Amino acid sequence: MVHNRPWLTLVTHAILILGILILVFPIYVTFVASTRTVASILASPMPLWPGMEMVDNYLAALAGPSKSVGVSVGHMMLNSLIMALGIALGKIAISLTAAYAFVYFRFRFRTFFFWMIFVTLMLPVEVRIVPTVEVAAKLGLLDTHLGLILPLIASATATFLLRQFFMTLPNELCEAARVDGAGPYRFFIDILVPMSRTMIAALFVILFIYGWNQYLWPLLITTKESSYTMLIGIKRMLDVGEGQIEWNLVMASTILAIIPPVFVVVIMQKQFVKGLTETEK
Amino acid sequence: MATARLEGITKSFGDVEILHGIDCEIQNGEFIVILGPSGCGKSTLLRLIAGLEKITSGTIQIDDRIVNDLEPAERDIAMVFQTYALYPHMTIFNNMAYGLKIRKMSRAEIEKRVQKAAEILELTPLLKRKPKQLSGGQRQRVAMGRCIVREPKLFLFDEPLSNLDAKLRVQMRLEIRKLHHQLNITSIYVTHDQVEAMTLGDRLLVMDKGLTAQIGTPLDVYERPANIFVAGFIGSPSMNFMEAQLENDGRSIRISKNEALELPEKGLPEFNGKKVKVGLRPEHFIICDPKEAQINLVTDVVEKLGADTLVHGFSQESKIAMTARLDGIQHFNRDTVLPFRIQSNKLHIFDPDSGKRIN
Numbered sequence A: 001m002v003h004n005r006p007w008l009t010l011v012t013h014a015i016l017i018l019g020i021l022i023l024v025f026p027i028y029v030t031f032v033a034s035t036r037t038v039a040s041i042l043a044s045p046m047p048l049w050p051g052m053e054m055v056d057n058y059l060a061a062l063a064g065p066s067k068s069v070g071v072s073v074g075h076m077m078l079n080s081l082i083m084a085l086g087i088a089l090g091k092i093a094i095s096l097t098a099a100y101a102f103v104y105f106r107f108r109f110r111t112f113f114f115w116m117i118f119v120t121l122m123l124p125v126e127v128r129i130v131p132t133v134e135v136a137a138k139l140g141l142l143d144t145h146l147g148l149i150l151p152l153i154a155s156a157t158a159t160f161l162l163r164q165f166f167m168t169l170p171n172e173l174c175e176a177a178r179v180d181g182a183g184p185y186r187f188f189i190d191i192l193v194p195m196s197r198t199m200i201a202a203l204f205v206i207l208f209i210y211g212w213n214q215y216l217w218p219l220l221i222t223t224k225e226s227s228y229t230m231l232i233g234i235k236r237m238l239d240v241g242e243g244q245i246e247w248n249l250v251m252a253s254t255i256l257a258i259i260p261p262v263f264v265v266v267i268m269q270k271q272f273v274k275g276l277t278e279t280e281k
Numbered sequence B: 001m002a003t004a005r006l007e008g009i010t011k012s013f014g015d016v017e018i019l020h021g022i023d024c025e026i027q028n029g030e031f032i033v034i035l036g037p038s039g040c041g042k043s044t045l046l047r048l049i050a051g052l053e054k055i056t057s058g059t060i061q062i063d064d065r066i067v068n069d070l071e072p073a074e075r076d077i078a079m080v081f082q083t084y085a086l087y088p089h090m091t092i093f094n095n096m097a098y099g100l101k102i103r104k105m106s107r108a109e110i111e112k113r114v115q116k117a118a119e120i121l122e123l124t125p126l127l128k129r130k131p132k133q134l135s136g137g138q139r140q141r142v143a144m145g146r147c148i149v150r151e152p153k154l155f156l157f158d159e160p161l162s163n164l165d166a167k168l169r170v171q172m173r174l175e176i177r178k179l180h181h182q183l184n185i186t187s188i189y190v191t192h193d194q195v196e197a198m199t200l201g202d203r204l205l206v207m208d209k210g211l212t213a214q215i216g217t218p219l220d221v222y223e224r225p226a227n228i229f230v231a232g233f234i235g236s237p238s239m240n241f242m243e244a245q246l247e248n249d250g251r252s253i254r255i256s257k258n259e260a261l262e263l264p265e266k267g268l269p270e271f272n273g274k275k276v277k278v279g280l281r282p283e284h285f286i287i288c289d290p291k292e293a294q295i296n297l298v299t300d301v302v303e304k305l306g307a308d309t310l311v312h313g314f315s316q317e318s319k320i321a322m323t324a325r326l327d328g329i330q331h332f333n334r335d336t337v338l339p340f341r342i343q344s345n346k347l348h349i350f351d352p353d354s355g356k357r358i359n
Helices: A006-033 A038-042 A053-064 A073-104 A108-120 A125-138 A145-152 A156-168 A171-180 A184-195 A195-212 A216-221 A230-238 A247-277 B042-050 B092-102 B107-119 B136-150 B164-183 B195-202 B218-223 B228-233
Strands: B004-013 B014-028 B031-035 B057-062 B077-080 B155-160 B186-192 B203-207 B211-215 B242-248 B252-256 B259-262 B275-278 B284-288 B295-304 B308-315 B321-327 B337-342 B349-351
Touching: A006 A247, A006 B057, A038 A247, A053 A073, A053 A247, A073 A108, A073 A156, A073 A195, A073 A230, A073 A247, A073 B211, A073 B284, A108 A156, A108 B211, A125 A145, A145 A216, A156 A195, A171 A184, A171 B077, A171 B092, A184 A195, A184 B252, A184 B321, A195 A247, A216 A230, A216 B275, A230 A247, A230 B349, B004 B042, B014 B042, B014 B211, B031 B042, B042 B077, B042 B186, B077 B136, B092 B136, B136 B164, B164 B195, B164 B203, B186 B195, B186 B321, B195 B218, B203 B218, B203 B228, B211 B228, B218 B284, B228 B242, B228 B275, B228 B349, B242 B321, B259 B295, B284 B321
Parallel strands: B031 B186, B031 B203, B077 B155, B155 B186
Antiparallel strands: B004 B014, B004 B057, B203 B211, B242 B252, B242 B275, B252 B259, B275 B349, B284 B337, B295 B308, B295 B337, B308 B321
């Protein structure tokens, strides 16, 4: 499929650039809005070049409690960060140990348990969310970080992926470790986990973004403004009733909310691609 | 250095019995090669000795200790795996040191042992690399280094050379032999390659379908195979077999009306008149004067290998397929009749029912 035709190159590039423009445009508009005053955003037509109020808007969003939400964006970002990290790391830890058990240990009903976990993949969170809220409330987990993290901490997908990965590792590796005298714990820590590191990195990226973008669950589990996550906060900023929505601050918060996932993807990109495409054996 | 003893080893996976009772005594410093076709249970036997599988019945003894229920690490053995099984994320140094670290050996001692092993195996410049950056032969040496540093009682090899190319295999074979001379560690080596077996082993344990077919020195096994299986398995090209009958007071063997072989000395008078199976090694065919011919071979395919020539064909009268090996390069056309004489003391005679050797 490699042809040396200049017009073809031109057309393909044009299509790609068009695609990028379509994808980037809303984010650009968001950015522009975050650098202007409310009045200029609401002007018709809305200007499409950045304004002068960028520093003011971002400082206002980060530091001060906004009019509609009683806490600062900085505080909410911290909540989101704790939740996203908790979910990502927790899911990885649990999935690693679960997959380890499934692949390397023989116990009764092993296959049955595996399929039980696999079946939960078919049930979205929404299906079981009402009883989950009730349980969380009874355990006193409302408005706590633990409450944000715990119900989302098990991952069938990650368990499945890691299980498949472990199954591709040669069995002789495990036997060599046994001959070397490594018990199950040492084998896991010294050999299995380091060998899965690209896989773990890929999972971390996916799960961090998943955790960061949680909306429904934090909406239900948080009642106080101090425990709001970023996404809830942004939503609340829009619910001002009769008042004037602070579009400039909302947009600044939105841009701020995009930064951590982008940051994670950028720094882990190499490992991420490696983890999804190649396995080290 | 240690002795090892296997007594009545059986192994079943579910209802299927893979090993049906293996006995073997292994002397101090001996190099035992377990040889057999694939699926005969040789790797399983090694894994049982290593402790990676549990034996169903029997005893495994290393020195004076019965190790049946011990974990591999407690048996004081070291094993070289077919795929080397190096830890890919560790440097060569750490690969070799890992077992020692687990045993909580002091840093200085670990350093000393790894350096020494690396020197023996010429791995010193590679210690900081990862297995991925090494060639097949180097990885193989690391796998051996990992075993040497442990100073085990028993060295186990599971087809360690089968992943290497032919040239490297010959080279590594020599190195293993040298290493064994140098360290004199009792070793058990599993292979399906008979050249490896013949060159490396002090003694061979030939296995067939989960049973010991023969235990003996390589030459013993080659020159006096205990049964038809061993006779056919050892030697390449393999031995020629034909049905025959003993006659003339057990002094001669009749293959067909005009084809007969002579037995040396008194022959086998007690088997006179019995049907037997005769084995002839290809290299024992000697071209002779047509008048003295015992077997006339009609050539079919002639393979010139340089050092020798393999003549595939069939006997003129009985039409039995045979292969003869002749020295040097020889040119024969297809369908040439070659007169052959067989050295009488090189005949292998087996009972056709039990398959056991009778001469």
